[in-house]
Amino acid sequence: MDSDPGPLPPGDGPSNPNANPRPDPEPKPQEYTEEGRLSSLTLEDSGNAAGARAAASNGSLSADFYSGDEIEEEEPAAASDSVDEVQRAAGEARASSSHGGVAWRGNLEEDGDAPPSPSSSGYAGERGSSGESGIEEDDASVSWRKRKKHFFVLSHSGKPIYSRYGDEHKLAGFSATLQAIISFVENSGDRIKFVRAGNHQVAFLVKGPIYLVCISCTEEPYGALRGQLELIYGQMLLILTKSVNRCFEKNPKFDMTTLLGGTDAVFSSLIHSFGWNPATFLHAYTCLPLAYATRLAAAAILQDVADSGVLFAILMCKHKVVSLVGAQKASLHPDDMLLLANFILSSESFRTSESFSPICLPRYNAMAFLYAYVHFLDEDTYLILLTTSSDAFYHLKDCRIRIEAVLVKSNVLCEAQRSMVDGGLCVEDLPVDSSIRSGSLSPHLGLDKTAVGSLSSRLGTGGPAGLWHFIYKSVYLDQYVSSEFSAPINNSNQQKRLYRAYQKLYASMHDKGTGPNKTQFRRDENYVLLCWITQDFELYAAFDPLADKV
Template sequence: MIRFLHKVAKPFTSARQPQIHLPKHLKPERVNLTLKSYLKSDPIKTILLFSDLLRKKVSSVDSYSLLYVIKACAKKSLATEGKQAHTLVIKLGYEPIIFVQTSLIDMYAATSNVADVHKMFDEIPNKNVVCWTSLISAYVKNEKPYRALDIFRQMQIVNVEPDQVTLTVALSACADLGALDKGVWIHDLIYRKPEFSEDLSLMNALLNMYVKCGDIRKAKLLFDSIRIKDVRSWTSMIVGHALHGQGEEALSMADLSDADRKPKVGSSNNSIDQSLDAIESQLSSISVGQSEFDSKEASASNQDKLKELANGLWNGNPGADSSEELPGSNVVEDLSSVWRNMSEEMEAPSSPSSSGYAAERGSSNASSRDSGIEEVDGEILEIGNSDPLDRVSDSQVQWLPGKRHGNEDDASSSWRKRKKHFFILSHSGKPIYSRYGDEHKLAGFSATLQAIISFVENGGDRVNLVRAGKHQVVFLVKGPIYLACISCTEESYQSLKGQLELLYGQMILILTKSLNRCFEKNPKFDMTPLLGGTDAVFSSLIHSFSWNPANFLHAYTCLPLAYATRQAASEILQDVADSGVVFAILMCKHKVISLVGAQKASLHPDDMLLLSNFIMSSESFRTSESFSPICLPRYNPMAFLHAYVHYLDVDTYLLLLSTSSDAFHHLKDCRIRIEKVLLESNVLNEVQRSMVDGGMRVEDLPADHGSHSRPVSAHLGQPGHTRESSERFAEAFIGVGGPAGLWHFMYRSIYLDQYVSSEFSSPVNNRQQQKRLYRAYQKLYASMHDKEIGPHTTQFRRDENYVLLCWVTQDFELYAAFDPLADKALAIKTCNRVCQWIKNMENEIFLLGASAFSW
């Protein structure tokens, strides 16, 4: 038996192990006790001791020994060692033992191997509540809460009674999804068994579910009913008040100085004072010490780095003595020199030139480079002489939501090669969000940004922009929140500042502007716990800065629909708005189908953009109806509205906004009425057809009928044309795209705050070319609306990539891209035809009757 055990364990013990002190002589009866003790103190020692025992052919290794090894692998997320332990379980015949099976499920869940988790579960012949709970927990841990709830439901179907642990895990899934209705159903299960109400962990999970799902009233009732509360109970309730804009209530609960309001902590080794200290270290009004980055509390390496950068910042000389007198003038010049030095480190030696459109991703000379660095949606691709990535297909650059490159920091060469960074930090220098890398690893860099802003403010000025070589560093100060963008994409200052404004607005949508009061109470306030899980929301918004014109046009777009179809949707939404709903919005992806506001209330296009981004980037909204507090920054930045969200199909969702936190059931009834009418009137089928058909195409531009069309001079103010020029117009321009080489256009209705753009087609038919055209439109818009040199009415540009024509009137703005060889007069005439075409189609492409926002 010992020989066989040594043989099957050879793969487990053959790997080179680190040297560690282990007992030289271990009695067989003490093997499992020693393994268990190591499991608590140092799981790695458990694995090493087990390997050593196998090498020494100790006969006392049994199923409990393997159990402790599997648990150690789970604690340290060791996938390879865990699979080797599983192999031993099979070969030694321990597989039917239930506690070994459940520990294997936990191990695979800890290593993010959900497929093997389910496979392991399916192989268990008699599944008890522990097995089901382990499987549900595995999906929750791996951020698949919707699947966890499906399995919880299957557990009910096969008549396996859930215990307290099962319900606790299921409530965590409900909280992650925002599935209030399922959470209420689980609450009913709990109250059917009075003994469950005495389980504090279960009550805390239920309280957390109500807080995250937006029902603060039920959360307060539940909190008051809990006889013995612990730190988690108080923390959940205070965070709940803060998330719902009830800052005073949150702060008053955090103030536990009155004896009658101190929490009654159950049996614990800590005194009440120690418990209060633990609460104060976690609650929203007190900062977390380990996240503090003031120079006096920072690590020695961070202090040295901050001093070095600060010396260079003040004096333009990184090696200067910190005792030298600070300059009193030429602040911008000093800052610029420092950032120029920093940008040289950030920029790759072989990075392509960023001058002109040729530097943008997808430029005409990109495929001809022999070597260098290619960026795709912010990614850096190293390209060699024969690298197959030299020509990147669309499928290879598929953008995925969420945090990008979290293992990078400012010392990483790949991090410095990124062409566009975004940062959010507090006025004390705490990192809140970074587009790339781990925020905590970027503590020193955040402190540098904060030092720059503070230094200029101390001089009675404000820093907006620093140019350093090809890099621009744009700053935006919003009270206690600092935002910064470092870019070498040659976007204008106004464009980058607008993007920072939207990024700040997205944060306000989640937290409201009342978070400023938290910083007033405590300058070291740490808001990162309040933004947990929102990386995908910010990343999705930043990604849209490269493709969605709504970001700089400040307008929203509508899904093309027949007028009668849109009216049918608007009528039922209006009925709902008259019943106490502030806004009723029907959308398909980022396009509006219908929008109705109570008493002609209107939504700012920026709020529409942020709201749709918040919904589409949060997977939880897709799986079940949700009720969540949100803030509309341009509507009222200080208060929450309560949003009921329900997806009617894969892309179409209904959004109902109310001022009441108790409106869930009313809004649900409204949704049922709306969905019934939409199905009966065939609106949803028409929406799907429109998604398949797409929008306007330049190839479909109607022909010019000569005498029935206005002269060009009536539109663009151009001089009348001679007979010879008219004959020139009659000649069709031969080229790719639409008439006269028209490639693409965007039209913005100023009165409606809406825009329409043509579908992309050849030659602008891949993502690289589309992004380059988007940037060209962005620059054209910025130059047309430059307040320093005055607004323009028309602009005609020709370069190696396009002919760009822009026309601005009191009613609309038109942006069009033509073939680089297009004739100017013919392009102008084509723009007239586009305007007439849009006028004829406005009932289908615009939401008429929508109230314009009062800017």
């Protein structure tokens, strides 16, 4: 692309809709074998297949679904616009992520290659890949069945939309089975949440005409898997908005893969982040550590542009926020930030040029597009300006030039780079002064001051008192800080295991029926985990499993 491209007027959509052509064969239900038996069996039992599907649709679609043809002709302008817009946006997304082509390093233990620390995103090998790996696999392959964590998205008519592993088109039969299970339970007036068999858990999420399924043997609790499916759905909305439902109202057999073509990398990187990014289960964002004055300088200039009709101005460094400013009363949900950052970081084209593309923030308004002006100021740091106006490109470009000038002048970019290199908090740097500890943790948790001193002599295997890692979330600010990984937890598998242990702890503390609990101490052969929740904060900490309660 040009170094200074013109705006991409929204109406024109993607410059090259065929950037990533995909095969689009019709699913062949007759190809499946044992799963076919299930679907035929279950549907048969319910009386008749067609009836089952119609009934399933009934709950989620508006009444005018049944007069689809009529609507197609007399569709109010607004609605058809939005369908068009969905398709256009999809093209945009496709264009955004159609570059690059470094293949994902695929292997069965692929769940293991998390980036070394949460402060580095580890996208190098991932960017722009189409599909995670095993594109040749399907549900008949042993390797496919042995994958640790599958994600599927399908339509209520059983058409595959996305599969983490394998070509979704080859998984049509499998997809039909999932659809049969979900709609069978729906027909009985119920909604399936999960199925468990041994170490495997199958989690289901129904979102109108879109069904999401995760099959995992990763030990994550249902609540965590469900949260991940919600995020995948949110990522889909970010690209398409909820008005994609109208496509299904018009045509229940609508094939959504065309709309999402080329966005595989976005979903891959989101799924990958479930294993390393605590924001995915904490529902909070993290900030880049910066000197107060530096951040103030960044905030001042962002505030300046926010006053000129920008809804949100966000300066980010990879997944960490440098500064965030919203227009009056507008607040940005941490999940939206996560999805937006993931979308931008996993789409190569944002890095090569300034972009202006429609995106939807599902928690802000799932029905409407906003327009995001995105520009990378350096390798890691990028500016996002969100507006409701589709013709604000030149204005936002001007804003960006102004902001960039101020940031350069006030050294913010350099500081941010330095902070990236320096990393975040280290447990080794924590003060071992017992008076400080007693001021924070001791009174409630009964930590014995005298023991802190003796344990802290074991530096090199973590911080004081055998502390290995911690996450602190401020409930009020929607922010968290997480320590860098150190000594005993130094490879990605160990890091992922710790995050999963945190997820379990999170789920246990926030149980819908009994939670939130106040404190929890949990010891197994890997860690001592401690969680402390108040109205103001949540603290998650991992210690040496041999650490004492005192």
